Structures are given as C-alpha cells and as structure tokens.
Amino acid sequence: MSDPTTAPRPTLEAVAARAGVSRATVSRVVNGGDGVREPLVERVRQAVEELGYVPNQAARSLVTRRHDAVAVVIAEPETRVFTDPFFALQLRGISKELTLHDCQLVLLLTEGRDDHARVGRYLAGGHVDGALVFSLHLDDPLPGLIRGAGVPTVFGGRPCWADGSRGTAPTVYVDSDNRGGAREAVRHLASLGRTRIAHIAGVLDQTSAVDRLDGYRDVMLDADPRLIVEADFTPAGGERAMRELLGRFPDLDAVFAANDLMAAGALRVLRAVGRRVPEDVALIGFDDMLPVAEQTDPPLTTVRQDIEQMGRLMARLLLRGLERRGGEAAGTPGGTPSSVVLPTTLVRRASA
Template sequence: MPAQPSAPGSRPTLEAVAARAGVSRATASRVVNGGEGVRAHVVDKVRVAIRELGYVPNQAARTLVTRRTGAVAVIIAEPEVRIFSDPFFSRQVRGISKELTAHDTQLVLLLVEDRGDYDRIERYLAGGHVDGALAFSLHTDDPLPAITRRIGMPTVYGGRPGWTGGPGEPGGVSYVDADNRGGAREAVRHLLERGRRRIAHIAGPLDQTSATDRLDGYRDVLRESDPALIAEGDFTSAGGARAMAELLERAPGLDAVFAANDLMATGALRVLRERGLGVPADVSLVGFDDTEQVAEAADPPLTTVRQDIEGMGRLMAGLLLRTLARGRTATAGGAPPESVITPTTLVRRASS
C-alpha cells in the first residue's frame, strides 16, 4: 500500500523525507532517531512522509558518521567434525540471534576453517564492520584473544577461556560459561548415590576448559580415583567409543561412566552394548549437555547434566551489548570485564 519511492530506481533519502514533510533534514533525522525534542505535530508529519515514501535509513551513511555498525561478529573456530555433530553451536547461535534481534543488532557469522583464516578475521574486525565480537570454545593456544585485544575489539567469550588468570594478572576478559565443575560433581555424586563405586570418566579434549573443569569436578568428588578410570575423548561419538574401549581394557571392573558430553556417552553406549554390558544394569552412564535428539533419543535415554545453552547465548549477546552501550556513554576507557556462570541441573533418565 505505501507509495512508490520518489525516484524509480533509487531509494528515497532523508532529504526527500524532509522536503515532503516541509522540515529540514536535521529535524527529519531527529524523528528517525527517536524524535526527542521535536514537537509532536512535526513528528507526525515526518512519520507520514517516511511511510509514504517507504524511507529506510541508509546504514552505510549512518555508520560513516557514527562509527557504529549495529552489527556483531560471531566467530566459530571449531574443527568441522564437531560443528556438525553437536547441536551445541546451533543452539547458542540461536540464543545470540534472539538477543541481538531484540536490540536491532545484526549477526555476522565468521567461520574459521584453518589457522590461515585468522588474518582474514583480523582484517575484518579491524575494518570496522562490527562493533563487537562473540567467540566460542577457545583452545589454549587460540590466536583470537591476542587479536581482539590488539585491535581493541570488545569481545565476550562463550566458555571460560583457557588463558584467563594468566601469569600475574587475571586476563581481563568477559565470558559466559556453565557451571561445568559443579555439574560434574553432581553427576558423580548421583552415581555414588546409585551405589556405584568404580566410576570412570571420559574426558573431553583437555585443551578446553569445559573438559578440564568437568574433569576437576569429577576429581573433587572422587579424590582418590584410579587414573586408569580416566580416558580422554574428543567430544565426538567416535571418540567416546574409543575411550570406552580403552577404559574397559584398563579397568574391566568399572560399574559407571561419566562422559563429559552426550555425544561421547552415545559412543560409549554403543561399545558397552557390543560388549554385552547392560546399561544401567551393569554399567551406569551419565552424559553432559542434555542435547536433544541425542540424550533423549539414546537407548536407554541418557541421564545427563543439562545446561541452558540457548540462555547462555542470550547472556553472551546481552553482556556484549551492555558493554557496547557503556562504551558509548561513559569514558572510552573500556568497560571492566564481567562474567557469568550459569547453573546446571541433573536430568535423571534411564541410563543410570
């Protein structure tokens, strides 16, 4: 129903809106940006002109002068295999998307394929295409933190970075993480309550804090645990299967397994079944993440530690947006880092 733009080919400008409303460009701009300090009557006139012309602000022109883009980068640097198998990222991205959308901010997705890509990422971030960045699941030697720090890009990490609390200073970064350690403790305690005594652990890759934190939680409860009861996986189903096979060889008497994520738990499950071991009759099994279509769909359904992944995504985005808003009003000295640990809950199903 709205009328066609003034010029057939090109979009109407603020100038055109101002002309039609009989005001200056400055006033039209004020209306577009909230209408503060403009008489209601004038605001209406401009609003009508905007509607009639189908005016949409030119973001490039706006960015050029404000130096803000209204966009945020989401950087995912994870080997191919995991990004596809684990719904984790999709859910977190979804949470991020929701929060950003609610604040009229766009999501620019940067996938890192190999280490050479970091040059591209740096150029992109330095190019002023985005106001801030969200990054995930860093390994200890990830070059990203150095990059974002060098170019002064506000960044919030998903998952506690391995290099916080570096030598001397606490490495001022913001992050959002689940209570991995607490969740792991709860999982292991649950197995103890079930009467299990030889509780093994399939850890994730130990260059990630989510893996080490869960391992730490396991050790918190089982202080004197036999090292033979711990095997390292890689957060994939196949890796979980390999680790399970290893564990069965080293510690045939185990009566429970706590896997650091659900995918590895399914791999373990497959191996246990192949060896004729009943779950939970012979071996109790607990996973981590409560990923749908994995934990629930397993046979038997997995007891697991749930974390609110989508909520974590929202929190990440919210934290970043707040940082950006502050940087805009306050002195540009950079906001202090701020982090959030979200709680986990144990979901009891048939596998334990």
C-alpha cells in the same frame, strides 16, 4: 534474482521536502523524535511512511562510527563440533538478543591460519561494534588477535588464559558450570552406591573438557588415575575409551562421559560385551544433546546446559558494555560487565 530496475531509494532530503521541514528535523524524528514538537513529528512520520524511507546505514555509520552490528566468530568449525546443535542454539540465543537491540549479526566462520588473519583484519577494521567469539582450543591464536584488534569482545566458554589471573585486561566470558555439573553427575553415581566410577574425558585442550575432568576429580578425590581416559568427544572415541576402561577395570560399575556422543559410543560397547545399563554399569553423559540423549537405549541420563541462554547472555553482556562506552565514556555506575557462569542441571533418564 528479482527486480533488476533498482528504484532510487528516498533520502532524508526527500522526506524533509515532503514534510516541509529541514533535514535535521527529520533526522531527529527518525532517531527517536526528542526535542521535536508533536505536530511536526507526526508530519515527518507520515512523510517517512508515504515515501517508504529507510535510513542509509552506511551514511549513518560514516558519521556516528557505530554500526549496530556485532561479529560472531566461530573458530574451527570442524565437522565434529559443527555436527551438534550447540552453535545453532547459541546463534539463536544471540540472534534473539541482538534483534531486541536492532543490532545485526555478522557471522565469521574460520578454519585454518589464513582465516584467522582475515578475521583479525576484519575486526581491526572497525566494521562492527563488538565481537562474540567462540574459540575452543588452548592453542588458538584467535583470541590474542582479537585482543590486539581492540574490539569489545565477549567469549563463549572460558578462554584458556582466563584461569590464571594475569595482569591483562579483564576477559569477559559466558560459560556453563562444567565443573559443577560434572560434580553433580559423579555425586549422583556415588549416591547410587557406585564406587568404581570411571571418566571418559574430552580433548583436554579445551577448557570445557578440563573443567569436567576437574569436577570428576573434585568428587573422586583419591580415585585411581587409570579410571580416567582421554578421548575426543566422538562416539568412536567413546567406544575406544570404554573398551580400554573395561580392560583395565572389569569390575567398574559407573561411567561419566564428558559428552553425550562419547556416552553413546560407550553405551554400545557396554551392550556389546553384555553389561546391562544401568544395572551393571550406570552411565551419565553431558550436554543433553537431544537427538542423541533421547534416542539411545536406554535414554541417557546427562547434564544439561542451557545453550540458548548462554548465547543471549553473551549478546547482552556485549551490548551492555557497548552502551557503557558510548555513554559516560567511563566511570558509569555498574562497572565493567563481568563473566557469567550458568548453572547446569542433571537430567535423569534411564541410564543412571
């Protein structure tokens, strides 16, 4: 706690008095200064400076119905998903972009049903201009709630319903090219002369896991389906899956895991049973989660996605949509911002 004597903050009125102009003029200057002659602008600026005037956002919002704030909703931050730097990087990207536009970031973390209701109410309450939503699971009710709330929204990661082209309003999302990345990884394994290539999939109620699996399948057109094991994105899950796979196919010579954590688990099992990586079994992960991918022995070859960039893009898309709204109401050139899929890159280290 600091200063308990809350000094009364100067108001527009006070600035106007000091500058010898009307409230309206001060307001104009504060909001860009268009239509005010230079000498007056200067006088007002100085008064603002001297008084340390800061606009009262509440009063402003009351009349403009804008808040210069967007909500970032992160659903179900279980320890597992929260443990990786994914969201931190997204947030950083989002924050940078929002800052550029003088927009605040209201963070909403949810877990469990009642939280969903709370978030729904908050968004519907019109406290923010828009929302950036991360919802990982197929059965998550949150996206539906949000669409109901009528708040402009951009999703992080392709939401589940966005694959079938429903008759619904267009959903804007930013995702990385999970499928393409997976394809590249598997192709790389194939180019190494590997033929028995297994896949440790993530939880298949997430589009990212499904897409990576699809990418694998794109390349391994007629592979034995038993080469695919679904796990849970954790190292322990990766271990179990690896053991399972080794049991089924003692002769397998490559593994593509749907994330680095599972790859790390798989790596431990491989080493434990005496398989050399990459000589006997080549291994590729996904995410390029640095503290893991660089720390394994050997360091992990993996598929990198530019997570911070995803965040920036989400924010940019949302803001663009918002200003379109405020502007010509409709029909402005450019049309509705549409979804973006960012490219991935294969990072070659030692494991494949």
